[in-house]
Amino acid sequence: MSIGVQGLAKRFGGFEALKNVSLEIPSGELVALLGPSGSGKTTLLRLIAGLERPDAGTILFHGEDATRRDVRDRQVGFVFQHYALFRHMSVFENVAFGLRVRPRHLRPPEAEIRTTVTDLLKLVQLDWLADRQPSQLSGGQRQRVALARALAVKPEVLLLDEPFGALDAKVRKELRRWLRRLHEEVHVTTVFVTHDQDEAMEVADRIVVMNEGRIEQVGHPEAVYEHPATPFVYSFLGNVNLFHGRVAEGRAEVAGQEVAMPDWAAGLDRDAVAYVRTYEVELAREPNGSPAIETVLRHVRRFGPMVRLELDRVEDGQVIEAEVPRARFEELGVGRGERVYVKPRSARLFPR
Amino acid sequence: MAGIVTSRLHAAPDRTSALTEPRPVRWALTGVALAFLVLFLFIPLVAVFTEGLKKGWEAYLAALVEPDALAAVRLTLLTAAVAVPLNTAFGVAAAWCLAKFRFPGRSILLTLIDLPFAVSPVIAGMVFVLLFGTQGWFGGWLFDHDVKIVFAVPGIVLATTFVTFPFVARELIPLMQEQGPEEEEAARVLGASGWQIFWRVTLPNIKWGLLYGVILCNARAMGEFGAVSVVSGHIRGLTNTLPLHIEILYNEYNFAAAFAVASPLALLGLVTLVAKTAVEWCQARELARGAGAS
Numbered sequence: 001m002s003i004g005v006q007g008l009a010k011r012f013g014g015f016e017a018l019k020n021v022s023l024e025i026p027s028g029e030l031v032a033l034l035g036p037s038g039s040g041k042t043t044l045l046r047l048i049a050g051l052e053r054p055d056a057g058t059i060l061f062h063g064e065d066a067t068r069r070d071v072r073d074r075q076v077g078f079v080f081q082h083y084a085l086f087r088h089m090s091v092f093e094n095v096a097f098g099l100r101v102r103p104r105h106l107r108p109p110e111a112e113i114r115t116t117v118t119d120l121l122k123l124v125q126l127d128w129l130a131d132r133q134p135s136q137l138s139g140g141q142r143q144r145v146a147l148a149r150a151l152a153v154k155p156e157v158l159l160l161d162e163p164f165g166a167l168d169a170k171v172r173k174e175l176r177r178w179l180r181r182l183h184e185e186v187h188v189t190t191v192f193v194t195h196d197q198d199e200a201m202e203v204a205d206r207i208v209v210m211n212e213g214r215i216e217q218v219g220h221p222e223a224v225y226e227h228p229a230t231p232f233v234y235s236f237l238g239n240v241n242l243f244h245g246r247v248a249e250g251r252a253e254v255a256g257q258e259v260a261m262p263d264w265a266a267g268l269d270r271d272a273v274a275y276v277r278t279y280e281v282e283l284a285r286e287p288n289g290s291p292a293i294e295t296v297l298r299h300v301r302r303f304g305p306m307v308r309l310e311l312d313r314v315e316d317g318q319v320i321e322a323e324v325p326r327a328r329f330e331e332l333g334v335g336r337g338e339r340v341y342v343k344p345r346s347a348r349l350f351p352r
Numbered sequence: 353m354a355g356i357v358t359s360r361l362h363a364a365p366d367r368t369s370a371l372t373e374p375r376p377v378r379w380a381l382t383g384v385a386l387a388f389l390v391l392f393l394f395i396p397l398v399a400v401f402t403e404g405l406k407k408g409w410e411a412y413l414a415a416l417v418e419p420d421a422l423a424a425v426r427l428t429l430l431t432a433a434v435a436v437p438l439n440t441a442f443g444v445a446a447a448w449c450l451a452k453f454r455f456p457g458r459s460i461l462l463t464l465i466d467l468p469f470a471v472s473p474v475i476a477g478m479v480f481v482l483l484f485g486t487q488g489w490f491g492g493w494l495f496d497h498d499v500k501i502v503f504a505v506p507g508i509v510l511a512t513t514f515v516t517f518p519f520v521a522r523e524l525i526p527l528m529q530e531q532g533p534e535e536e537e538a539a540r541v542l543g544a545s546g547w548q549i550f551w552r553v554t555l556p557n558i559k560w561g562l563l564y565g566v567i568l569c570n571a572r573a574m575g576e577f578g579a580v581s582v583v584s585g586h587i588r589g590l591t592n593t594l595p596l597h598i599e600i601l602y603n604e605y606n607f608a609a610a611f612a613v614a615s616p617l618a619l620l621g622l623v624t625l626v627a628k629t630a631v632e633w634c635q636a637r638e639l640a641r642g643a644g645a646s
Contacts, residue, residue, distance in 0.1 A: 049541060050541075051537055051540075051541070071540050071541055072540060072541075072543045072544075072545070076541060077541070078537075078538065078541040080534050080537070080538060082534065084534035084535050084537065084538040085535075085538075086535055086538075086539070086552075086553055087535070087557065088556040088557060097539065097542055097544070097552070098542035098543055101539070101542065101543055101544040101545070101548045101552070102543060146538075149538075149542070150541075150542075152542075153542055153543060
């Protein structure tokens with residue numbers, strides 16, 4: 001089922017959680033709502049589910065207005081951050097709940113409920129825990145029960161609120177892969193909320209980056225990462241360094257460097273902020289004639305294929321982070337406290 | 353009682369020693385607590401029964417089965433039978449809306465629930481006389497329609513209900529607040545109706561707390577004196593509850609009978625304590641069973 005959101009707004013007391021948000025989610029897609037806490041992503045999810053009522057705007061399911069539709073009639077599956085399993089029911093009864101509460105004429109017979117629940121528990125690989133109480137399960141197991149419970153009612157949309165937020169790193173990684181595979185299997189439109197960029201990048205077909213109640217950018221993970229639309233997206237996805245500079249006459253001056261900016265019309269003369277990813281930083285022991293930023297190496301962290309460096313800019317003490325391949329770092333041969341000259345290989349400028 | 357205290361003392365060294373007091377201090381504190389318990393709980397309890405039995409078993413039983421005493425027992429049971437279910441229903445409803453929803457006036461309602469605790473029961477009784485008495489605001493209308501509230505059974509039930517108003521709600525609000533609205537939301541998304549959510553999700557989650565509140569509410573409903581005393585009118589055999597009946601007997605210097613009638617109430621207190629402990633034990637066991645494997 002496709003989801004459409006048009007001009008959605010919601011405030012809680014004096015706090016504007018969502019400001020005029022519009023979004024199209026095609027049927028069958030796996031979408032991540034990505035943003036820092038307080039960015040409105042959970043509010044948007046709860047509005048789609050019908051757990052909150054919008055102050056303005058419309059929500060469309062399949063192109064039909066569902067704004068006033070009751071939660072019960074929306075045919076959504078919702079997975080809560082803290083699982084919200086029914087604590088006094090066994091795993092089996094938790095999953096069966098959605099089927100048991102149906103009106104009598106729609107309720108499947110007991111035998112059918114049994115097979116459905118058993119199949120779902122097999123799907124989430126927990127059929128051997130059917131008789132346990134939720135409190136006897138680990139976090140990852142609880143989250144999978146919550147998913148099976150949500151799928152039991154055959155939802156047309158699956159909504160997950162920070163599904164892996166409360167789990168430890170290893171389990172989280174496993175569950176991500178698992179969710180991806182599950183989505184390929186059941187192919188139901190899925191929206192999940194996360195503040196973890198890696199999670200969004202790894203799992204989602206499309207990412208919706210949110211900040212302060214607004215959507216900053218929507219796109220495929222690579223597109224959003226490679227071509228951030230706003231300074232916020234740039235700084236939220238991946239590690240970046242920030243430099244202040246000026247643009248004028250189609251050229252920009254950033255950290256003492258001249259950069260050609262043909263995109264920008266001549267005559268434009270204003271302050272700008274340049275974002276440089278940590279791996280787009282060129283390092284050298286000598287300035288080599290061309291202008292470069294003079295820094296002192298403060299910290300070296302070596303693990304994995306990349307070496308992470310922390311450099312202090314001599315001019316104003318600004319911290320610059322850099323990532324270089326291990327081989328390049330060995331070749332450079334600098335130690336802590338030594339001079340290093342930094343040149344941004346590429347930068348993305350945003351006028352102010 | 354002593355057994356519990358000493359076992360706690362033995363357990364103390366297992367905990368961080370920084371929090372453990374020197375032995376003499378511990379013994380002194382325990383001694384003070386025990387002496388207090390004996391002086392204020394145990395001795396009075398024993399006194400009730402010894403005084404009641406002073407004139408022998410026959411006099412004791414005669415005081416209990418005397419018609420006025422039986423009428424008082426009946427009225428007390430009736431009052432509790434009305435007040436407790438009313439306050440259970442109200443308490444659950446109030447706790448539900450206070451714990452699960454945010455709305456304007458929420459904190460005012462929260463304060464209002466505590467009002468019967470804050471106000472002296474005598475004043476509560478006087479308010480009902482002021483409202484429904486012959487000279488009261490609605491007195492004239494009630495008199496014209498031949499409805500008797502004050503100095504009759506309805507007044508006693510009203511006053512008792514008012515005084516025992518907060519017990520269930522007070523017990524449930526923190527419990528429901530701690531559990532949060534998520535399970536109810538989950539049930540709602542899964543298609544459950546309001547009733548289904550209440551019976552299948554909310555009620556099972558609060559059952560022990562609810563039982564606990566009901567037990568306390570019942571004990572107070574049967575034992576209430578002040579408010580009931582004001583609205584009752586002390587008509588023997590008609591508007592006397594057990595506590596009032598005891599007072600009358602006592603004022604008539606009929607001590608043995610007074611204490612004899614007091615003994616079932618004292619017993620009720622003991623039963624309440626046992627039931628309360630049992631509920632707490634069940635609750636703890638359920639928690640432990642849940643937490644054991646996680």
